[in-house]
Amino acid sequence: MTAAYDRLKARFARIALLGEAQSMLHWDASAMMPPGGAAARGEQLAALAGLAHDLLTAPEVGDDLAAATAGGAWDAPNLALMRRAHARAAALPTALVEAMAIANSACEARWREAKAAADFAMVRPRLEEVVRLQREMAAALAAALGLDPYDALMEGYQRGVTAAELEPVFAAYEAFLREALPQAEAIQARRPAPVPLPGPFPVERQRALCRALSERVGLDYAHARLDESLHPFCGGTPTDIRLTTFYAEADVAKALMGVLHETGHAQYERGLPAAWARQPVGEAAGMAAHESQSLIVEMQACRSDAFLGFLGGELHRAFGGDPALYSVPNLAAQWRRVGRGFIRVDADELTYPAHVILRFRLERALIEGRLAVADLPAAWNEGLHGLLGITPPDDAQGCLQDIHWHDGAFGYFPSYTLGAMAAAQLMRAARRDRPEIDAALARGEMQPLMGWLREKVHGQGARLGFQDLLRHATGKPLDPADFTAHLRARYLQ
């Protein structure tokens, strides 16, 4: 280890502390802040981001990165991640960064109006500007990093996987879905329709149940809070997790499954290697890895027959009514229901990847200049029809539904499906290594699964990229067959 590397560690710790402050202010803005605080909060966050950028791109950083040496299983990747973060930041001219901040913010504001009016033309000029700048950013990053332009954007969210690797995975999934979806629908149609649980579900009791279930997953409320926000998320820092959810009196599943999902994210953050806190290698491995942790808790574990059996009893205790309503088949009939829909965030786990595949193809075409923004609505509708056989009635339910592109987030969408696939692969490996997992889930005990994840995933930090992390945990890189096997078992039998 060198003095240069030590200086870099101190600098990156400072940058990480600014990130922690930003994370807290972001949580506050969503869960606590009165509306009149919004303008100042935007300026506070921009100032912190600007200071972090200045720290990352200061002239002496380049010198220290050139001089530094570090070896070993953690310091070597830590230094490599420092170099990558610096290279990404240094590749972007300040004028471009500022232009993107302005364009993204303006487009996002207009997008809210356009979505409400279901009028793509309203946002089109601003989205064109966003896409123009994203292409510029992708080109600058690509040149500096030696990547394809779209891969350079994707790397900003998940390191260690390329579009070239994704393409055949997604093509194979499309083929699988073409057969599997009609079969699943037919099987579902032959079964009894779900009988709704007896609501309304008082918010106080939902809150207590959500908290108790997140504690079962392992969340320690000496290091966490659970609050409410319009769009649920997991924020905060590894020692101070801030979960949010949204309680609907008519639908207990919304908050319940939402909190279990966010608790999966939370446990990843809690389990990151404390010895490497505030260093690049001590962070999570990326957004796809993060999504694998929320989905392994929510989709793999908590929607399993084993856990639904336990959960039904808890729900009956909390909300009463006919015990038969809380049977595994009735809960499964409503919480594992498949169907063709327009909206990604409402999709079931079988059709969700179709929404992601559509967006992956479109955003890649936009960045590579093969698709014009003006042609996006038609391409969207055609693509969705090709994947799911349905056509949105308007653009609000089509290409205007997601905030991502309008806020300048290109290359993020694949993370959702990579996470779902990784969750299935990790669950299979965990069951192999810890055969007691399902019996424990039936008793509402998550420890065998979470203990395995802590060792194999959480505790690895960002030491490994996506494919290498899967290799380390499961013995193989991404293998979508584990995901389709999971779907076959759950929906096609």
Next chain:
Amino acid sequence: MTAAYDRLKARFARIALLGEAQSMLHWDASAMMPPGGAAARGEQLAALAGLAHDLLTAPEVGDDLAAATAGGAWDAPNLALMRRAHARAAALPTALVEAMAIANSACEARWREAKAAADFAMVRPRLEEVVRLQREMAAALAAALGLDPYDALMEGYQRGVTAAELEPVFAAYEAFLREALPQAEAIQARRPAPVPLPGPFPVERQRALCRALSERVGLDYAHARLDESLHPFCGGTPTDIRLTTFYAEADVAKALMGVLHETGHAQYERGLPAAWARQPVGEAAGMAAHESQSLIVEMQACRSDAFLGFLGGELHRAFGGDPALYSVPNLAAQWRRVGRGFIRVDADELTYPAHVILRFRLERALIEGRLAVADLPAAWNEGLHGLLGITPPDDAQGCLQDIHWHDGAFGYFPSYTLGAMAAAQLMRAARRDRPEIDAALARGEMQPLMGWLREKVHGQGARLGFQDLLRHATGKPLDPADFTAHLRARYLQ
């Protein structure tokens, strides 16, 4: 205006944004944070403070300050305040700043134990170190600024008033109190003892009442929140106020008067000149000025006969019981009760200055080297006996009761009594300018008073120092006769 001045404005805005982030994180730590987040929060706050210090003391700041020119009623004092902030920061060597941070933090932690054990010896060595460093800081500031050492510390909390001005003011108050306190006690003894209000007071109803009353003072909850913390305070930023209070089921006055007090602080922040937001001249004029605003609301307005008449009706509606209990005489008998006590924060407004005078004299002697830390307990007990004729049974109720010195805050205490005196002076001037104030208070309406304060005090920002602000608002510098006249009218008739 010059380019150098424009650069300075941008820099100070950035520093202010870091301060806003610190303020929010401080509020969060007190009102929201789970205990496990404390260690990381300390590091986050230290990083933000360090970055702000770096921005303030960067080499180019000195050059710009030397080159900048600015004229006019706002820009000129703004530049002067920038120069003062820079001079104060630049006067302190980094090693001293770091040593103080460590010593203060260590002493404060030990002080908690020492106070619990009522054992001054436990904290003495650490307090000696704190005092040694404070003397060093005072000397460095005094040399750089051309002030007396104690004044240099006091200026860090309130600009525009000196110990030489305070000394005769405090001596006169001591003389006044020697006569007034026995008289007030005698008058009080002749009156009926207060009959307690019928508790318990459910927290939900207290919360609703506190919120409604703060809205009456003028607080707009589109720009504010009211939460709970162990030690109530007013935090946040001018467009996003964060009030806290502490609800005691047995005593409604605690939260009620506390929230009214903090709302006075809040309205000061809300009324600061928005055009100068995030510039030194757009901040509050200092801690004494701030305390004058909390005390004019709590002590001058809300404990007046006029407002108590209104408040009694509100309390009866909220908590029920015999209406006679809510009469002005009975409310006044409990909420305007005088007495000799050991604890500053529990003191009434007549004896409170005695506690401050004691501390002012002791801390000045400590800083000037006329008193050794080892002699502090004896000097405290002797001083309190001289002022109030009572002697604390132990140091927990004596020189260990306040956190201030043990946390490195020397020169702060005078602000409390300067604020109380200024509040009386401002109230008298406001009544002169707006004769409708008391009739409005009797209807629970604060607008006439608050409107006057907004113009005369809040809207002035930090344009004027303490004495000049009073001159501007009332036509004269600090005149303690207005305070003693207020006390005579309230307690000696």
